[in-house]
Amino acid sequence: MAIDCISNIASMTHYPKDEKKDEQKKLVFDASVLKFESQIPKEFIWPDDEKPSANVPELQVPLIDLGGFLSGDPVATMEASRFISEACQQHGFFLVVNHGVDAKLLADAHKYMDNFFLLPLRQKQRAQRKVGEHCGYASSFTGRFSTKLPWKETLSFRYSAENNSSKMVEDYLLNKMGNELRLLGRVYQDYCEAMSKLSLGIMELLAISLGVGRAHFREFFDKNDSIMRLNYYPPCQKPDLTLGTGPHCDPTSLTILHQDRVGGLQVFVDNEWHSISPNFEAFVVNIGDTFMALSNGRYKSCLHRAVVNSHKPRKSLAFFLCPEGDKVVTPPAELG
Ligand SMILES: C=C1C[C@]23C[C@H]1CC[C@H]2[C@]1(C)CCC[C@@](C)(C(=O)O)[C@H]1[C@@H]3C(=O)O
Numbered sequence: 203m204a205i206d207c208i209s210n211i212a213s214m215t216h217y218p219k220d221e222k223k224d225e226q227k228k229l230v231f232d233a234s235v236l237k238f239e240s241q242i243p244k245e246f247i248w249p250d251d252e253k254p255s256a257n258v259p260e261l262q263v264p265l266i267d268l269g270g271f272l273s274g275d276p277v278a279t280m281e282a283s284r285f286i287s288e289a290c291q292q293h294g295f296f297l298v299v300n301h302g303v304d305a306k307l308l309a310d311a312h313k314y315m316d317n318f319f320l321l322p323l324r325q326k327q328r329a330q331r332k333v334g335e336h337c338g339y340a341s342s343f344t345g346r347f348s349t350k351l352p353w354k355e356t357l358s359f360r361y362s363a364e365n366n367s368s369k370m371v372e373d374y375l376l377n378k379m380g381n382e383l384r385l386l387g388r389v390y391q392d393y394c395e396a397m398s399k400l401s402l403g404i405m406e407l408l409a410i411s412l413g414v415g416r417a418h419f420r421e422f423f424d425k426n427d428s429i430m431r432l433n434y435y436p437p438c439q440k441p442d443l444t445l446g447t448g449p450h451c452d453p454t455s456l457t458i459l460h461q462d463r464v465g466g467l468q469v470f471v472d473n474e475w476h477s478i479s480p481n482f483e484a485f486v487v488n489i490g491d492t493f494m495a496l497s498n499g500r501y502k503s504c505l506h507r508a509v510v511n512s513h514k515p516r517k518s519l520a521f522f523l524c525p526e527g528d529k530v531v532t533p534p535a536e537l538g
């Protein structure tokens with residue numbers, strides 16, 4: 203169960219140490235107000251050694267064309283798995299294009315993020331994430347952490363590939379947001395199904411790159427119990443003082459991220475932050491801690507973060523692939 207997946211995560215991931223357990227802070231992050239504030243609340247100001255640095259270098263990540271692999275071309279498949287192997291031994295990040303995800307679905311996924319996050323706060327709070335839960339709407343995690351608050355709003359929900367007929371995402375969002383936003387649920391149901399399909403294809407390439415049976419990881423994640431996260435980063439008048447998402451390694455297995463056209467993703471490689479420029483035609487894929495374990499440490503799960511800017515909102519959609527909750531995470535025999 204994804205909740206199991208997340209509860210395991212809570213013990214692994216690099217949360218700010220002062221996660222609030224019971225009292226609710228009264229601080230409310232209303233982006234429609236705070237984006238005009240020249241003095242940002244102290245809770246959003248990060249320590250000097252974690253503040254964003256200006257002019258970070260670009261990370262050289264391979265842009266992998268999946269077209270040949272998806273059409274069954276063996277030469278293109280081997281070439282793609284080789285690029286993936288090189289990237290995952292260095293930092294665990296790569297880009298994929300010609301990925302097979304419908305362009306209109308991608309455009310709708312971004313359009314419906316605007317539709318949701320531009321709603322009045324009271325309406326978004328119909329999906330409010332409750333203390334101790336991991337799904338729902340959260341505005342900068344006020345009430346969960348008391349310092350180093352991220353400058354973002356998020357909407358998170360579970361996706362399960364276990365039951366093909368299940369419309370878990372659509373039902374959840376319809377239940378939370380009501381019938382007038384029923385298309386929201388349909389779009390993200392379709393989007394999660396597309397992400398699950400793309401993840402399983404990438405799992406084949408990862409298996410080939412590691413020299414294990416091509417179907418090994420695809421079968422391991424076939425009935426994945428994953429998490430979809432919509433990130434909305436409002437403009438900030440002091441973008442050099444805060445972070446949209448703090449430094450972390452993904453505690454999950456594989457992340458498929460789609461950035462809009464506003465830059466902000468940064469990866470910590472060779473003791474320096476590097477940017478990954480936005481490319482609307484591409485997904486950013488990265489290995490998480492769980493897959494690093496499955497690769498028996500051959501592949502890296504890297505620290506990354508998101509910075510914000512003063513003039514444009516930024517959006518990203520992150521699909522976090524997780525195995526079913528009761529799966530034991532051990533490397534295949536060939537990697538033991
Ligand atoms: C399972 C998850 C928990 C977080 C979202 C996904 C994978 C990454 C985790 C997170 C992004 C790591 C940094 C802190 C966090 C609180 C955040 O900034 O969103 C984490 C997510 C979460 O716990 O909600």
Ligand SMILES: O=C(O)CCC(=O)C(=O)O
Nearest residue numbers: 433447466467508518520
């Ligand atoms: O928004 C981004 O570019 C990164 C988001 C991220 O790392 C996350 O949601 O875990």
